[in-house]
Amino acid sequence: MLPKISVTVFLLAVVGLAVAGNNQALNITFNGFRSANLSLDGIAEFTANGLLKLTNATRQEKGHAFYPNPIKFKYKSSSSDVSVYSFSTTFVFAIIPQYPTLSGHGIVFVLSPQRGLPGSLPSQWLGLFNNTSNGNSSNHVVGVELDTILSSEFADINDNHVGIDINGLHSAVSAPASYFVANSTDYRNLTLISGKPMQVWIEYDGNEKQMNVTLAPVDINKPKIPLLSLLIDLSPILKDTMYVGFSSSTGSVLTSHYVLGWSFAMNGSAQNLNISQLPTLPSTLTKKTPKFLIIGLPVIMVAIVSVIVSSLYYVVRRKRKFAEELEDWESEYGPHRFRYKDLHIATRGFTDEQLLGAGGFGRVYRGILPTSKIEIAVKRVSHESRQGMREFVAEIVSIGRLRHRNLVPLLGYCRRKGELLLVYDYMPNRSLDKFIYDEPKCTLSWSQRFQVIKGVASCLFYLHEEWEQIVVHRDIKASNVLLDAEFNGRLGDFGLARLYDHGTDPQTTHIVGTLGYLAPEHTRAGKATRSTDVFAFGAFLLEVVCGRRPVDLKAPTGRYDTGGYGVLPLDQGGANSSCGSEIGWEL
Structure with missing residues (x-):
């Protein structure tokens, strides 16, 4: 018969292996969100064709979407040390502004100890923090921001950048939105507010203590060189269990933020998204133009001509009323x-x-x-x-x-x-x-x-x-x-x-x-x-x-x-x- 203390140690080890096994098996994949089980708050919603729409036509509001269950991120690597599991995620997003050269605010992929991020503010705070909580080590928040506004108070590099945020909006590392071309070290710029779908890959290596972020157009394979790379041990920052999801917000200029698909995995590579199965963005939806058949009946033709003639004077006056110069x-x-x-x-x-x-x-x-x-x-x-x-x-x-x-x-x-x-x-x-x-x-x-x-x-x-x-x-x-x-x-x-x-x-x-x-x-x-x-x-x-x-x-x-x-x-x-x-x- 084993001593009591040995039995206790054995049981704890079995529980630890079971938890590790659960995390190893965890793989969340959404090729569209038509039947997704996510926790939404604020102005976030699902569209009829399966898009996750984080913001709508409302000013100074925020939207959150989180996986509803907490995920275990930490394990004991030795008798006294605690480490963070490796994890990987990829998602396809699009930012569609009302005006081509004006944008609201961006999207953040976020790891948070709680859903909804209570006390967070919209506008430049991106639904993550407020002027009191920003930068506090007690936040235990890690985010990857796709930011479309230059906020000098956060030392942003420009109004079109990607950054890794640790407990605040002063990015630990950031770079202009771009991607490296295959088989070269050349990079090409991307415009986050172009309205075109783009894909992001975020990977954390728990052994090397390194986080990589890669960005590319949706029709390009994942570049071999990441856009951002940061050596960081997340074990002092993350709690034992965390929630994963997205945050976004609106300001004075309205902008729609969409997520088309999302995959997340612990201790492995996130499953590739099936791009062909992703829902279509509103701006690219094909509008079916009805074809009008012209029936050559004399009565109908006379009626049409009569309407045109009777409206001609009105149309000419209206054109003059709204005439403008265009060179x-x-x-x-x-x-x-x-x-x-x-x-x-x-x-x-x-x-x-x-x-x-x-x-x-x-x-x-x-x-x-x-x-x-x-x-x-x-x-x-x-x-x-x-x-x-x-x-x-x-x-x-x-x-x-x-x-x-x-x-x-x-x-x-x-x-x-x-x-x-x-x-x-x-x-x-x-x-x-x-x-x-x-x-x-x-x-x-x-x-x-x-x-x-x-x-x-x-x-x-x-x-x-x-x-x-x-x-x-x-x-x-x-x-x-x-x-x-x-x-x-x-x-x-x-x-x-x-x-x-x-x-x-x-x-x-x-x-x-x-x-x-x-x-x-x-x-x-x-x-x-x-x-x-x-x-x-x-x-x-x-x-x-x-x-x-x-x-x-x-x-x-x-x-x-x-x-x-x-x-x-x-x-x-x-x-x-x-x-x-x-x-x-x-x-």
């Missing part, structure tokens, strides 16, 4: 151009009920786009002079490519009969100055003001240092900072902005801006530089902290607020200018 050189800016008809419908015909503000440079209207239902602000400005229009539109489109969470997105433009219409994302809480001047009904707390200041500073650093060109804003002030639904500060009004290449000297131009924010060297030399922006930011900082204007101005008759969406630049707008009208105010 050959604008073809390259197609994705940034809105149809006047859509803007007319969105603003209910530019009625006074939709008016947000007005001034000497035009009016700003609130609208809802008829197809996407996204809220917009449309600024109508006169532009009778054709001189410089091509350069001006090119600059508008360039500014439209700026992507930062503290910018008011410029979605696009429309030209019609000497009129220019600029389309912005709508900010529900309007401009910052409404909350710090004139005895506002709602007063911002110091923490809210400090958050706004940090946001504008982060945005300014992005414009000056991080984008492909240097952007000098030239009119930083409280009335040009808009507040979104969460009271985050968004820098707007790029009508006076100027762009120039890194390493070059900005050209001398007219003095534009607002009295009280103009740097002395700007008024002397007429050059707007990054330093003059920093001077204006300092005045703005004091303005927000003290609740006092830099100069106590009295607006002249006929000058109205334009809701923070700005004016046209002096150089392009003719004889009038923002500087001229504002410096002309009485002191």
